[in-house]
Amino acid sequence: MKATCWHGKHDMRVENVPDPVIMNQRDAIVRVTATAICGSDLHLYNGFIPTMKKGDIMGHEFMGEVVDVGPDVKNLKVGDRVVVPFAIACGNCLACEAKMYSLCENSNPNAWLAEKIMGHSPAGAFGYSHMLGGFAGGQAEYARVPFADFGALKVPAGMADEQALFLSDVFPTGYMAAEMCDIEPGDTIAVWGCGPVGQFAIASAKMLGAARIIAIDRFADRLAMAASKAGATDTIDYEDRDVFDALKELTGGVGPDACIDAVGMEAHAAHPALFAYDRFKQALMLESDRPIALREAIMACRNGGTVSVIGVYGGFIDKFPMGSFMNRSLTMKTGQCHVQRYMKPLLARIENGEIDPSFIITHRMRLDDAPDGYKMFAKKQDDCLKVVLTP
Amino acid sequence: MQRTDNRPNGPSGDIAPEVMRRPRQPAHGSDRQSRMRDASAQRLAHGLAWFSISLGLAQIVAPRLISRLVGGNGKYANLIRFYGVRELASGLMIFGQGRRPAAAVWSRVAGDAVDIATLAAAGASPRMNRSGVALATAGVLGVTALDVYCARELSRERVGEAGITMSRSVVVNRPPHELYAFWRTFENFPRFMYHVQSVRTTGPGVSHWVVNGPAGTSVEWDARMTADVPNERISWQTLEGADVESSGSVRFEPRPGNRGTIVRVDLQYRPPGGKAGKLAAMLFNESPEQQIYDDLHRFKQIVETGEVVRSDGSPEGMGDVRQRPGQPSGEASAYGDTAASSSASAD
Numbered sequence: 001m002k003a004t005c006w007h008g009k010h011d012m013r014v015e016n017v018p019d020p021v022i023m024n025q026r027d028a029i030v031r032v033t034a035t036a037i038c039g040s041d042l043h044l045y046n047g048f049i050p051t052m053k054k055g056d057i058m059g060h061e062f063m064g065e066v067v068d069v070g071p072d073v074k075n076l077k078v079g080d081r082v083v084v085p086f087a088i089a090c091g092n093c094l095a096c097e098a099k100m101y102s103l104c105e106n107s108n109p110n111a112w113l114a115e116k117i118m119g120h121s122p123a124g125a126f127g128y129s130h131m132l133g134g135f136a137g138g139q140a141e142y143a144r145v146p147f148a149d150f151g152a153l154k155v156p157a158g159m160a161d162e163q164a165l166f167l168s169d170v171f172p173t174g175y176m177a178a179e180m181c182d183i184e185p186g187d188t189i190a191v192w193g194c195g196p197v198g199q200f201a202i203a204s205a206k207m208l209g210a211a212r213i214i215a216i217d218r219f220a221d222r223l224a225m226a227a228s229k230a231g232a233t234d235t236i237d238y239e240d241r242d243v244f245d246a247l248k249e250l251t252g253g254v255g256p257d258a259c260i261d262a263v264g265m266e267a268h269a270a271h272p273a274l275f276a277y278d279r280f281k282q283a284l285m286l287e288s289d290r291p292i293a294l295r296e297a298i299m300a301c302r303n304g305g306t307v308s309v310i311g312v313y314g315g316f317i318d319k320f321p322m323g324s325f326m327n328r329s330l331t332m333k334t335g336q337c338h339v340q341r342y343m344k345p346l347l348a349r350i351e352n353g354e355i356d357p358s359f360i361i362t363h364r365m366r367l368d369d370a371p372d373g374y375k376m377f378a379k380k381q382d383d384c385l386k387v388v389l390t391p
Numbered sequence: 392m393q394r395t396d397n398r399p400n401g402p403s404g405d406i407a408p409e410v411m412r413r414p415r416q417p418a419h420g421s422d423r424q425s426r427m428r429d430a431s432a433q434r435l436a437h438g439l440a441w442f443s444i445s446l447g448l449a450q451i452v453a454p455r456l457i458s459r460l461v462g463g464n465g466k467y468a469n470l471i472r473f474y475g476v477r478e479l480a481s482g483l484m485i486f487g488q489g490r491r492p493a494a495a496v497w498s499r500v501a502g503d504a505v506d507i508a509t510l511a512a513a514g515a516s517p518r519m520n521r522s523g524v525a526l527a528t529a530g531v532l533g534v535t536a537l538d539v540y541c542a543r544e545l546s547r548e549r550v551g552e553a554g555i556t557m558s559r560s561v562v563v564n565r566p567p568h569e570l571y572a573f574w575r576t577f578e579n580f581p582r583f584m585y586h587v588q589s590v591r592t593t594g595p596g597v598s599h600w601v602v603n604g605p606a607g608t609s610v611e612w613d614a615r616m617t618a619d620v621p622n623e624r625i626s627w628q629t630l631e632g633a634d635v636e637s638s639g640s641v642r643f644e645p646r647p648g649n650r651g652t653i654v655r656v657d658l659q660y661r662p663p664g665g666k667a668g669k670l671a672a673m674l675f676n677e678s679p680e681q682q683i684y685d686d687l688h689r690f691k692q693i694v695e696t697g698e699v700v701r702s703d704g705s706p707e708g709m710g711d712v713r714q715r716p717g718q719p720s721g722e723a724s725a726y727g728d729t730a731a732s733s734s735a736s737a738d
């Protein structure tokens with residue numbers, strides 16, 4: 001089959017590889033009908049996530065048709081259409097019982113490796129390094145889905161692939177970012193980053209009743225989508241205005257009730273010197289992540305407010321404003337999305353017409369063109385926000 | 392971090408050879424003290440590694456600045472760059488060597504010797520700034536002392552006359568009686584203890600073990616259960632005259648609040664006639680600590696999910712050290728020739 005393989009920094013290749021087979025009795029094999037490139041994939045593309053191996057198949061946002069099931073999968077049959085959550089979870093361990101699916105204790109065969117870097121290991125994930133299990137991803141013609149009996153969600157007949165696909169990651173992820181803000185009526189929420197995750201965080205904050213949602217980015221097209229499609233009430237172009245000052249001004253000096261970091265470890269800074277500081281430390285391995293948006297989110301948040309970190313961090317950061325964080329009684333909530341927790345309720349919202357997640361799609365390409373898709377998305381060329389690939 | 396092994400097996404004991412890891416030595420005090428010493432040497436090693444990495448990078452990126460700092464008046468950039476590469480390599484090596492990076496730390500000591508020799512030669516040169524060189528030499532001597540201390544701690548022989556002891560635990564989301572029942576059936580062991588070829592019950596409370604040794608060899612012994620407290624504990628010991636003398640136990644402790652069971656394994660190995668080093672080499676071809684960790688986690692996966700979880704990168708599951716690329720290997724399915732494989736290959 002054809003699959004998008006990682007060969008190093010900025011080196012993705014669509015190659016012929018063997019077809020997947022059932023390796024565990026709760027597996028299913030899916031013929032992929034749609035798959036997307038995620039902002040998280042860019043961290044791999046840009047070489048910031050350790051423990052990748054040449055030949056690793058990329059992709060953790062995919063859906064398709066079941067073509068085979070293992071002997072223990074009783075709830076799916078050949079021909080079913082399913083969308084697959086990016087975090088692999090067994091449904092049996094204590095973490096899964098607590099609905100913390102991205103912390104499943106059984107799905108990462110290389111947990112010992114993640115423990116060396118993080119102390120304890122999160123769940124395994126598709127196409128996301130050997131530290132997270134070495135699972136082949138879904139940017140391919142076929143994919144093996146472990147614990148398919150627990151994870152894969154059947155898509156109702158009549159729902160288009162493009163409407164269901166983002167239940168695999170970015171829609172639940174944006175929703176969890178908003179949910180972590182414990183939104184109360186009247187709240188103001190500020191969202192750093194207007195990529196797919198930021199767009200869904202904004203749309204979800206609106207569904208959860210936020211009165212005012214402030215979108216922050218530097219790309220006009222992304223800010224425009226945030227305002228016109230996702231539901232932001234205000235936008236800040238951080239190259240145009242100082243974010244901290246602008247947020248103070250918009251909130252009468254108080255600051256937003258909650259701040260969402262939907263940027264993560266590869267943040268960009270308006271000031272070249274600030275960017276250079278973190279980029280340099282990253283190059284010297286004195287920090288692995290550039291927490292530019294996170295620092296800003298902490299400083300800007302109102303006293304007693306919440307900082308919701310949904311952007312991905314991989315290792316260590318520098319100049320964390322702990323004094324501001326501690327003295328002002330802030331709360332931080334984080335996590336890889338517990339996708340399985342949100343799939344059904346969000347599917348219901350799509351079915352009853354509350355939201356059509358396909359609004360984020362800007363580019364549709366063939367699987368063969370995945371390397372171009374990566375490049376375009378990474379460089380934000382042609383107003384690219386979300387690339388959907390079809391095999 | 393510990394070491395223990397598991398294998399309770401009923402009857403016999405023997406158990407678990409594989410699981411052990413890092414043996415500790417009573418000659419150095421209790422197991423706990425010894426473990427703490429190890430942990431602190433390991434932390435020190437990691438600190439030194441970061442130091443190597445940052446110094447190495449600074450030498451590569453800014454050799455002139457470093458030259459001025461050590462009294463070289465901005466000269467010798469190429470030499471300093473070369474030393475930077477060496478620093479960087481030994482720092483990365485320390486991280487690459489896992490939990491007991493002794494060899495990598497010794498490589499730092501060798502590097503220190505070169506630095507001292509270079510500085511000594513430099514101190515004699517009229518082109519150098521003497522006080523800068525003296526200061527740099529004092530710094531390097533201090534670091535060398537730390538390196539030597541750390542390397543010696545890490546290289547301490549872990550196996551003493553009294554043998555090897557280890558303990559390790561895992562939490563499983565099942566009540567103690569189920570875990571006890573699984574563990575009491577010794578024939579289950581090879582499913583999660585990959586080094587165990589077979590365990591056969593040969594008499595009341597007695598079992599025969601065949602365990603993989605290095606390079607295709609195998610080691611066998613008979614063991615006897617010494618305690619069997621249903622749902623709580625199983626202990627075992629090898630029979631007199633076995634090539635390997637060992638004893639161990641597994642305990643099942645319910646966690647408060649219905650949060651599963653802590654499964655704790657303790658193991659001791661005693662070498663006959665004090666040949667402990669040989670014993671360790673015979674039983675553990677890989678890191679014993681990693682082995683017991685893997686065994687216990689595979690046990691957890693089987694009990695909680697039904698099977699050892701596999702991925703393309705780790706087809707053997709937990710503990711597969713080969714790490715293939717994360718793409719299908721092309722090998723047939725463990726579950727027969729599946730529809731998936733045939734339909735997929737149609738493309």
Ligand SMILES: NC(=O)c1ccc[n+]([C@@H]2O[C@H](COP(=O)([O-])OP(=O)(O)OC[C@H]3O[C@@H](n4cnc5c(N)ncnc54)[C@H](O)[C@@H]3O)[C@@H](O)[C@H]2O)c1
Nearest residue numbers: 039040173193195196197263264267268310311312336337
């Ligand atoms: N926690 C999870 O489960 C989860 C799941 C999916 C993605 N993510 C993470 O969410 C983040 C965003 O993903 P995405 O797909 O939207 O990616 P993306 O790259 O499309 O979006 C990131 C956006 O942040 C903007 N940005 C960069 N620096 C900024 C700054 N200093 N201030 C404000 N905006 C800034 C960029 O211009 C871009 O629009 C990534 O880190 C991704 O890894 C997390």
Ligand SMILES: [Zn+2]
Nearest residue numbers: 038039040169
């Ligand atoms: Zn993603």
Ligand SMILES: [Zn+2]
Nearest residue numbers: 090093096104
């Ligand atoms: Zn689980």
